[in-house]
Amino acid sequence: MSAENKKSAFARIWNFLISIKLTIALLILLSAVCVIGTLIPQNEAPMRYLQLYSKSTYNLFSALGFFDLFHTWWFIALISLFTLNLIACSINRLPRIWRLMFHGATILDDGLLQGLALVKKFNLKKFTPQHEEQIITAIGNYLKKPSLIKNAGEWHFFSESGRYTRLGFYLTHLGLVIIIVGAIAGLLGFQGYMQIVEGQTSNVIQMKKSNAIKKLDFGVRCDKFEVSYYEGSQRPKDYKSVLTIIEDNKEVLQKTIEVNDPLIYRGIFFYQSTYGAAPDGSGSARIRLTQKDGGGKHELEVKVGSTASIPGTPFAIRANEFLADFSLGADGKAFSRSEQLNNPALNLTVLKDGTENFTTWVFARYPDFHGKGDRPFDIQLLNFEPTYFTGLQVTRDPGVWIVWLGCALLVVGTFVAFFTSHRRIWLRIEEKEGEFKAVLGGSTNKNHAAFAREFETLFKNLKS
Amino acid sequence: MISSKLLGITTITYLVCMVSYFTYLFFRNPKFGKIITGITIAGLLVHTAALGMRWYESYQLGYGHIPLSNLYESLMSLSWTTVLVYLIIEFRYRSKALGIFIFPLVSIAMAYASLSPNIQDEIEPLIPALQSNWLTYHVMTCFLSYSAFAISFGSSITYLIKLRKAAPKSAAAQKTGDELLPSMEALDEIIYKTVAIGFLLLSIGIITGAVWANYAWGSYWSWDPKETWSLITWFVYAAFIHARLTRGWRGRKTAVLSIIGFAAVLFTFLGVNFLLSGLHSYGSG
Numbered sequence: 082m083s084a085e086n087k088k089s090a091f092a093r094i095w096n097f098l099i100s101i102k103l104t105i106a107l108l109i110l111l112s113a114v115c116v117i118g119t120l121i122p123q124n125e126a127p128m129r130y131l132q133l134y135s136k137s138t139y140n141l142f143s144a145l146g147f148f149d150l151f152h153t154w155w156f157i158a159l160i161s162l163f164t165l166n167l168i169a170c171s172i173n174r175l176p177r178i179w180r181l182m183f184h185g186a187t188i189l190d191d192g193l194l195q196g197l198a199l200v201k202k203f204n205l206k207k208f209t210p211q212h213e214e215q216i217i218t219a220i221g222n223y224l225k226k227p228s229l230i231k232n233a234g235e236w237h238f239f240s241e242s243g244r245y246t247r248l249g250f251y252l253t254h255l256g257l258v259i260i261i262v263g264a265i266a267g268l269l270g271f272q273g274y275m276q277i278v279e280g281q282t283s284n285v286i287q288m289k290k291s292n293a294i295k296k297l298d299f300g301v302r303c304d305k306f307e308v309s310y311y312e313g314s315q316r317p318k319d320y321k322s323v324l325t326i327i328e329d330n331k332e333v334l335q336k337t338i339e340v341n342d343p344l345i346y347r348g349i350f351f352y353q354s355t356y357g358a359a360p361d362g363s364g365s366a367r368i369r370l371t372q373k374d375g376g377g378k379h380e381l382e383v384k385v386g387s388t389a390s391i392p393g394t395p396f397a398i399r400a401n402e403f404l405a406d407f408s409l410g411a412d413g414k415a416f417s418r419s420e421q422l423n424n425p426a427l428n429l430t431v432l433k434d435g436t437e438n439f440t441t442w443v444f445a446r447y448p449d450f451h452g453k454g455d456r457p458f459d460i461q462l463l464n465f466e467p468t469y470f471t472g473l474q475v476t477r478d479p480g481v482w483i484v485w486l487g488c489a490l491l492v493v494g495t496f497v498a499f500f501t502s503h504r505r506i507w508l509r510i511e512e513k514e515g516e517f518k519a520v521l522g523g524s525t526n527k528n529h530a531a532f533a534r535e536f537e538t539l540f541k542n543l544k545s
Numbered sequence: 546m547i548s549s550k551l552l553g554i555t556t557i558t559y560l561v562c563m564v565s566y567f568t569y570l571f572f573r574n575p576k577f578g579k580i581i582t583g584i585t586i587a588g589l590l591v592h593t594a595a596l597g598m599r600w601y602e603s604y605q606l607g608y609g610h611i612p613l614s615n616l617y618e619s620l621m622s623l624s625w626t627t628v629l630v631y632l633i634i635e636f637r638y639r640s641k642a643l644g645i646f647i648f649p650l651v652s653i654a655m656a657y658a659s660l661s662p663n664i665q666d667e668i669e670p671l672i673p674a675l676q677s678n679w680l681t682y683h684v685m686t687c688f689l690s691y692s693a694f695a696i697s698f699g700s701s702i703t704y705l706i707k708l709r710k711a712a713p714k715s716a717a718a719q720k721t722g723d724e725l726l727p728s729m730e731a732l733d734e735i736i737y738k739t740v741a742i743g744f745l746l747l748s749i750g751i752i753t754g755a756v757w758a759n760y761a762w763g764s765y766w767s768w769d770p771k772e773t774w775s776l777i778t779w780f781v782y783a784a785f786i787h788a789r790l791t792r793g794w795r796g797r798k799t800a801v802l803s804i805i806g807f808a809a810v811l812f813t814f815l816g817v818n819f820l821l822s823g824l825h826s827y828g829s830g
Contacts, residue, residue, distance in 0.1 A: 101791045108784040112777045119770040119821055151768045264766075272764065311670040312607065319673055340673035341761045352763040476763040484765060488752040495748055499741040530734070 098169035107163045114159065118150040164261055167254050178247050181503070187228060187239040189507035189522050197522045199533060201540045205517035208236075208510060216508065216543060223539050224506055238508035246501040247526070252494025259487030266480030271295065277303040278359045278470045282327055286475050297349070299328040304335075306356055306469035320353055322471040348477055355472030357420030358405035364467035366400055366427050368443070371459040380463070388432070395434050396457070402428040403465060407444065415442070425465045431458065502527035506539070519543070548602055549666065551595030552621060556655040558588035559628070563652050566644035578641055582632075585644075589628050596625060599668065608670045613684045616818070617666045620658035623814070624651045626685070627692040630739075634696055638735060640727040646699030679757035687750035687775075691810050693743030694782075698807035700735045701800035707732070708797060733796055736803050737789060744782045751775050770821040774813040781806040 097103060121142065122129070130139050130148060146153035186193050194200060205212070213229070213236070220227045220240045227240035273286035273295060282302040286295045304323040311318045319339055326334040326346050336344045344351040358364065363385050370379045370391060383389040383400045390397040404417040407426035415426070425445040431438045443462040444450055451459045507522040521540055525532040565581045599612045599621075612618040631647045634640075658664055707729060727735065754772070759765040766772060785802040788794040794802075 101787060104787055105784050105792075108780045108787075112780045115773045115777045115780075118768065119773045119817070123768060314670075316670055317673060318670065319676075341677040341679075343760065343763070350763055352761070354763075474763045478759075478764075481759060481765060485756070488755070492745070492749055492752065495745050499745060 095169065098166055099173040100166075101170065103166050104163075104170065107159065107166060111159060111163065114150065114156060117147060121147050121150070123151070124149055160261065164258060167258060171251060171254055178251075182244050182247055185241070185505065186507075188230060188237045189239075189509040189520060193507070194520065194522060197524055198529065199523040199536045201521045201536075203519050203521075203540075203544050205510070205519055208512070208517040219539065219542050220506060220508065223535065223542075224504060227506070227508070234512040236508075236510040238510075239506070241503065241505040243501050243503045246497050247503050249494050249497030249499075249501065252490050253498055254494070256487045256489070256491030256494055259490060260484050261487075263480040263483030263485075263487055266483055267478045269479050270477040271475075272478075273475045274354065275301070275473050275475050276470050277301060277473070278361075279303050279306050279468050299326055299333075299346070301325070301351065301473070302327055303471050306471045308356060308469075320356055320471075322353055322356075322473070324351060324471075324473075348479065350474075350476045350478075352474040352476070353471070354474040356469055357472070358403070358422055358425075358467035359470050360420065361468070362403040362405075362417075364403055364465055366403070366462060366466075367464040368398065368427075368429075369461045369463050370398070371461075373457055373459065385427075396438070397432040397435075398460075399430045399432060400427060401430055401440070403467065404428075405467065407442070420470070422465075422467070425462070425467075427462050427465060429460060431456075431460075499527075502532070504532060506536075508543070546599075546602055546668075548595050548599035551591055551598060552655070553659065555588055555592040555595055556652065556659060558584060558591065559624075559648055559652045559655060562588060562644065563648035566641060566648055569641060570645060581641065581644070582635065585628065585632060585635075589625070589632065592621075592625050592628065596622060603668045606668055606670075608668065610671045610675075611681050612668075613680060614671055614675060615665060615669060617658050617664050619684070619688075619814075620654045620664075622684075623688045623691060624655050626688045627651055627695050630689065630692040630696055634735065634739070638727055638731060640731070642703055642727060643696060643699045643735075646702055647695065650695060650699075674761055677757060677761065679753060679760070683750060683753040683757055686746050686753055690743045690746035690750055691814060693739045693746060694803075694807050694810045697736050697739035697743065697803045700732050700739065701803040701807075703727075704729065704732045704736065704800045705797065729796070733799070736800060740782055740785055740803060740806070744779070744786060747775070747779055747782070751779065771813065771817045774809065774817050778806065778809040778813050781809050 122133075125148070127139075130142075134142065142148060146155070150156060216238060217227055217229065220238060224240040224242045227238040230237040230239075271286075272289040274289065275283055275286045277283045280303070282300040284297040284300045286297065287293075288295055302325045304325055305321075306323075307319075307321045309318045309321075310316060321337050321339045323335065323337050324344050325332050326344075334344075334346055338344045338351060338353050340353050343353070365382060365384050367380065367382055370381075372378070372394075376394070379391050379394075381389050381391065381398070383398060385400045385403050388397050388399040404415060404424075404426045406418040406421055406423040408416060408418040408424070410416050415428075418424075427443050427445075428440065429443060430440040439456055441451075441456075441460065443460050445462045445465055448461045502525045504525045505523065507520075509520045509522075511518045521536075521543065523532065523536045523539075562581065562585050565577075565584065569578055569581055596612050599618070600610075603610050603612070613622055627647060628651060631643060634643065659666065751772075754775075755765040758767065758772075781802070785799060785806060788802065789799050
């Protein structure tokens with residue numbers, strides 16, 4: 082390939098990249114892709130997709146990467162092209178903007194005059210140095226103190242304000258590029274999940290995407306977990322975990338975290354994410370026993386694995402096993418369907434003089450279930466306070482501050498680009514045969530209507 | 546509850562406004578115009594009191610949260626920002642024409658919120674994920690942007706109607722046509738200005754949402770449908786702005802883009818909650 086061809090190939094690519102048509106096409110394309118990404122649920126299990134789509138549709142979508150669309154190579158390629166387009170447009174426009182900012186005309190000549198939207202011509206009878214001062218003050222009050230260039234029989238006043246506002250959209254675009262850089266930097270971080278039972282310490286994180294295990298070089302202890310409810314309802318008001326960071330066998334930091342208030346240590350964020358009953362089924366139950374022979378009611382506290390005697394009777398009660406989400410398996414054996422307290426159930430044995438009398442399940446949600454058979458007591462599970470585990474989302478994102486910087490630039494830039502303007506005023510006064518001919522010109526790049534009104538006022542001021 | 550009654554009064558007032566703005570279109574009595582504006586301002590004041598009252602009542606119930614927590618409260622608050630933005634535009638451009646588009650939108654939204662059996666109008670406690678000051682910043686900036694876009698949408702419809710009416714007539718006939726409606730140039734400017742304001746507010750709304758998400762969920766962006774749709778809306782208006790500022794699109798073309806943009810706004814606000822599921826799903830009840 083000759084040097085000429087290379088050059089023209091480069092020029093063609095460049096012309097492609099600086100085209101605003103490309104920008105608009107990319108914006109439309111990105112929107113369309115995003116629509117697909119919201120209509121098809123993302124990152125679900127294959128089983129779920131097979132319920133939604135036929136096998137062939139599933140295969141097609143899967144090949145196109147539609148199930149994790151925002152991380153496919155072609156989506157990233159689109160974003161990259163968008164970024165290149167942005168950068169190329171910015172470079173391409175810079176010389177013109179630079180000229181407008183720093184090499185704008187300070188003398189109103191006839192060529193410039195033709196291009197101006199706002200022009201007023203008037204005559205002055207006299208023009209003395211005193212008038213000169215007055216004009217400088219008048220324009221100065223309006224915009225900024227004008228510069229004055231004197232030629233033979235000509236006076237050129239020029240004033241401008243908001244010159245740098247022409248850079249507003251650069252800030253916006255720079256902000257966008259910085260956000261994308263921040264997002265890329267975020268790839269160096271990680272996102273995972275850790276589960277800690279009350280009283281225990283852990284440093285094991287399960288990674289979100291790969292399910293790989295990562296170990297922190299410090300430990301996190303969950304001292305306590307608490308869930309509170311709105312009065313008289315099952316709606317959770319708050320989940321709280323008291324966490325302690327343990328490094329080199331020393332407690333270095335303690336914090337109570339809740340939703341919307343994470344713990345931050347060495348750039349790693351620990352968020353309250355889930356909770357549940359510890360898998361070992363430990364905890365403490367509050368039980369009410371009603372004697373069927375009319376001997377009264379007893380309330381007592383018993384820990385799983387321990388026995389409590391019923392005062393004034395030969396009976397005692399032993400808590401054998403707790404299940405957070407009671408269910409019966411196909412084999413007739415009881416098991417917990419999940420770690421959530423959806424159907425708390427306690428297995429109890431009642432003892433009489435130390436020998437087993439009967440064994441039964443009691444359910445917190447079904448206080449009137451008492452099992453079959455002739456038994457001396459009705460037993461209710463009033464409350465069960467399990468040993469909880471706290472589920473923490475653990476995140477490290479080194480790019481997040483870069484993203485915030487980009488966001489700040491984007492907002493400031495957009496504000497400047499839309500709501501501030503570069504305003505310029507020229508005033509030319511020529512002496513011709515004892516008369517002074519004045520031409521006033523004005524230009525703005527935004528908010529023309531308001532500028533026109535102010536221009537009118539200035540014109541009236543100058544005339545008088 | 547007092548707030549519910551006040552909101553009922555507000556809804557009726559806005560229905561009156563809707564009828565009045567249409568009537569005004571036919572009679573064009575300046576005195577009548579002033580009265581309508583007065584009614585609108587009164588409606589907005591009652592509306593403000595109602596929302597304030599609801600906020601206060603939530604404290605009395607022991608919850609204490611700004612009325613932005615469910616669909617009912619969202620529709621009521623969004624109507625409030627829309628009427629507020631509308632009044633600002635009415636004063637700024639001295640034109641009542643947009644009222645005929647804004648008040649049907651607002652009245653329908655409020656009546657639907659009050660009457661639909663699917664919408665809970667009781668004050669409910671806030672789930673832990675929403676217990677944050679960011680709720681106010683995030684939702685209010687988003688709603689103000691939606692309102693600005695709604696005004697832009699109304700102006701675009703007006704523009705297109707005027708365009709159709711104006712086409713076959715002579716310039717003189719056009720002038721005697723309807724001086725009530727802003728001139729084509731003024732409408733074009735309103736369409737652009739409100740998009741510019743809405744775009745800036747939407748950017749801030751998305752960013753405050755990202756900051757909050759980072760603090761509550763540990764990730765500033767999750768491609769959740771609501772987030773993604775807000776980005777789609779942002780793309781559409783970004784295309785509008787670039788088409789206008791760099792390609793010199795004006796009038797009909799930008800009006801159409803603004804209408805497409807508003808469709809995206811509506812889908813972001815309502816469609817996502819009704820048709821798709823995701824992290825923002827608490828907005829639908």
